[in-house]
Amino acid sequence: MLSRFFTWMTVSRACLGFLLFFFCSSILSLPVYAGDQKLAKTNVGAKRYRTRVENFQELNETYSPSRLEDIWGVRGKRNKFTVLAETGATMAVFAYVGHGVNIGRFIDRDKMVELSYFNAKFSGQASRQSISLLSSRLRWFLGNSFNLGLGTGVRQLQFGKSAEIDHTGVIYRGTGSSALIGGTLGNRWQWGYTSFGCDWLGVDLPVYSWDVRGTQIDELGKQKDAVSQGISDEVARYVKKINLTLFKVQLGWSF
Numbered sequence: 001m002l003s004r005f006f007t008w009m010t011v012s013r014a015c016l017g018f019l020l021f022f023f024c025s026s027i028l029s030l031p032v033y034a035g036d037q038k039l040a041k042t043n044v045g046a047k048r049y050r051t052r053v054e055n056f057q058e059l060n061e062t063y064s065p066s067r068l069e070d071i072w073g074v075r076g077k078r079n080k081f082t083v084l085a086e087t088g089a090t091m092a093v094f095a096y097v098g099h100g101v102n103i104g105r106f107i108d109r110d111k112m113v114e115l116s117y118f119n120a121k122f123s124g125q126a127s128r129q130s131i132s133l134l135s136s137r138l139r140w141f142l143g144n145s146f147n148l149g150l151g152t153g154v155r156q157l158q159f160g161k162s163a164e165i166d167h168t169g170v171i172y173r174g175t176g177s178s179a180l181i182g183g184t185l186g187n188r189w190q191w192g193y194t195s196f197g198c199d200w201l202g203v204d205l206p207v208y209s210w211d212v213r214g215t216q217i218d219e220l221g222k223q224k225d226a227v228s229q230g231i232s233d234e235v236a237r238y239v240k241k242i243n244l245t246l247f248k249v250q251l252g253w254s255f
Contacts, residue, residue, distance in 0.1 A: 005106055079107050079254040086118065088248030090202075093157060094129045096120030101252055110141045114149075120126045120246075129159040134244070135204070137184065138157045145197075149184040153204055174231055176212040176239035180204035184245065195254040202245030209239040 084102040089095065098120025106112045114137050121130040135153030142148060142190035154177065161172040182204030213232025 032246055041068070043169075079190060079195075082112075082114075082190075082198070082252060082254045084195060084248040084250040084252030086116070086248055087244070088117065088199070089246045090120055090185065090248075091244045091246070092241050093129055093159070094122055094131075096129070096131055098131070100133075102252070112139050112141075113137070114139060120183070128161075129157075131158075131243075132156045133204075135180070139184075139188075141188070145187040145189050147186055149180070149186070149199075150163070150200075153180040153182070154178075155180055155204070155206070155239075155243060157239075168240075169185055171217055172214070172227040174230055174235035174238070175204070176209060176235045178206040178209040178239040180206055182243070182244060186248075188250075190254050193254055195250075195252055197250040199245060202243075202248065204243040204245075205225040206240050206242070208234065212236045212239060 069077055077236070082102070082104040084104070085099070086102050087097070087099040089097050100116055100118035102114055103114040104112045104114035106230055116135055116137070118132075118133045118135075119130070122128070133155045135151055137149040137151030139147050139149040156175070156177045158175045182202065184199045184202035186197055186199035186201075187193065189197075212232060212235050214229075214233075214235045216231055
């Protein structure tokens with residue numbers, strides 16, 4: 001009997017020890033498992049937070065007004081070419097209001113090359129004048145939209161006047177061409193496929209002139225050479241005058 005009691009006590013102690021060991025092991029393992037799960041959740045949250053921050057920074061860099069490439073458009077990245085219709089005032093010998101076309105291509109986001117043609121005419125009761133200007137420029141964007149353009153051009157002046165001298169109808173005609181160098185100051189904006197700009201001031205200086213002619217013809221179709229020479233001299237002075245461009249508005253497409 002006594003031996004059975006000791007045997008039962010030994011087995012009970014062994015079972016109790018095993019249960020106590022299993023219970024302690026379970027209790028000790030719970031904080032470790034919970035800590036790992038909490039750490040995993042923290043890592044996932046941190047990754048999502050970093051992704052959101054990176055997306056916000058990318059969005060901010062694209063649309064921030066503090067950057068040069070703002071919401072009005074990214075020059076030289078999406079849109080490489082511009083085709084603009086332009087109208088404005090120009091003044092050489094006379095003051096004109098005319099129109100033309102401007103074609104440009106971006107070299108990079110801060111520089112573009114362009115070719116423009118501008119024509120203006122003035123007609124009165126007894127006179128008519130016209131100016132044609134073909135120019136090419138390199139335009140630098142010094143700020144968000146403000147730009148400076150430098151280049152060369154060719155200008156042709158034509159004018160005619162009718163009068164009556166000694167009861168005879170007389171027509172004065174003159175024409176002359178000159179090469180120009182000059183620059184412009186303006187602003188240019190883009191949004192989507194639309195481009196709008198304005199050249200506030202343009203100055204072109206004549207450096208060379210050619211094809212200068214002047215004639216006087218009476219109503220009988222007779223040309224008077226002596227007077228024609230005087231008209232030619234006057235035209236030669238006209239083609240050497242500075243060309244000013246004021247408030248030229250440009251509107252068109254960007255693609």
